[in-house]
Structure formats: C-alpha cells, structure tokens
Amino acid sequence: MKTPDDVKANLAVVLMTVEELEARATKLAERAEAIASYLSTVDPRAVEAGVRELAERIAVTPDTEARTHYESAKKAREEHLATLIELSNAKERIFASLVTICASTDALPAKIVRMRALDSEAMDTMTGNLREELERMNDDMKSLEETLQSLSEAVA
Numbered sequence: 001m002k003t004p005d006d007v008k009a010n011l012a013v014v015l016m017t018v019e020e021l022e023a024r025a026t027k028l029a030e031r032a033e034a035i036a037s038y039l040s041t042v043d044p045r046a047v048e049a050g051v052r053e054l055a056e057r058i059a060v061t062p063d064t065e066a067r068t069h070y071e072s073a074k075k076a077r078e079e080h081l082a083t084l085i086e087l088s089n090a091k092e093r094i095f096a097s098l099v100t101i102c103a104s105t106d107a108l109p110a111k112i113v114r115m116r117a118l119d120s121e122a123m124d125t126m127t128g129n130l131r132e133e134l135e136r137m138n139d140d141m142k143s144l145e146e147t148l149q150s151l152s153e154a155v156a
Contacts, residue, residue, distance in 0.1 A: 014131050039091065051078055
C-alpha cells in the first residue's frame with residue numbers, strides 16, 4: 001500500500017522527533033555503558049564491609065584522635081557506597097528508558113499502517129497523539145540526562 005501524501009506530511013514531524021529521540025538514546029546508552037564499566041570494577045559489598053569494620057574500630061578505640069580519623073574514614077566509605085548506589089540506580093533508569101523507547105519505536109510501523117487506513121480527521125488526531133508520546137519520551141530522556149549531569153557534578 002502506497003503511503004498517501006497527507007500521511008507523509010503528518011509523519012514528517014513525527015520522524016524528526018524520532019531522530020532526536022534516537023540521538024538522545026544513543027548518548028544515554030553510552031553513559032549507561034560507562035557506568036556499567038565502572039561498576040564492574042568495584043564491589044559494593046567490600047565497601048559495606050569497610051563501613052562495618054570502621055564502625056567496629058570506632059566503638060573499641062579509646063584514643064580520641066584515632067577515633068576521629070576512623071570516623072572521617074567511615075564517612076568517606078559511606079559516601080562512596082552512596083555514590084555506587086546512585087550510579088547503579090542511574091544505570092537502571094537509563095536501561096528502563098531505553099526499553100521504553102524500543103517498545104515505542106517497534107510499534108511505529110503498525111501505527112503508520114493504521115494511519116494509512118484512517119480518514120484525515122482521525123489521522124490528524126493519531127499523528128498528534130503519536131507526536132505527544134514521542135515528545136513526552138524526549139522530555140523524560142532530557143530529564144534523565146539532567147539528573148545524570150547533576151549526579152556527575154555531585155561526584156566531581
């Protein structure tokens with residue numbers, strides 16, 4: 001079935017949104033890969049064990065100055081652990097966003113076929129809905145990018 005010109009015109013804007021979405025998805029996938037690569041080099045359980053060990057030392061150390069140093073070290077380990085958890089959560093959010101994008105883009109061909117079969121008023125409504133869905137995903141990805149940026153700034 002040949003795609004009518006009015007369907008092509010309605011899809012032009014949608015396809016630009018898809019291209020922007022794909023570009024964002026690529027950047028997010030690269031970030032997820034970098035996070036996953038780093039996380040594969042650390043063991044959060046070892047950091048947790050370090051926190052517990054320092055807490056035990058703090059509890060049994062009679063020297064005030066030594067205890068202060070242990071408390072400082074414990075705080076640094078706790079911050080390290082919190083950062084690892086944040087990174088793991090960010091990686092999972094990126095993955096969830098990418099899965100959503102894949103599911104939505106996989107459905108595009110079926111939606112285009114349906115648009116071919118609709119009258120012009122129904123097609124305009126569907127195109128608007130599709131464009132809104134893609135723009136919402138783009139906005140969600142932009143928000144995720146901003147979250148990741150603030151995370152990287154916090155880590156730095």
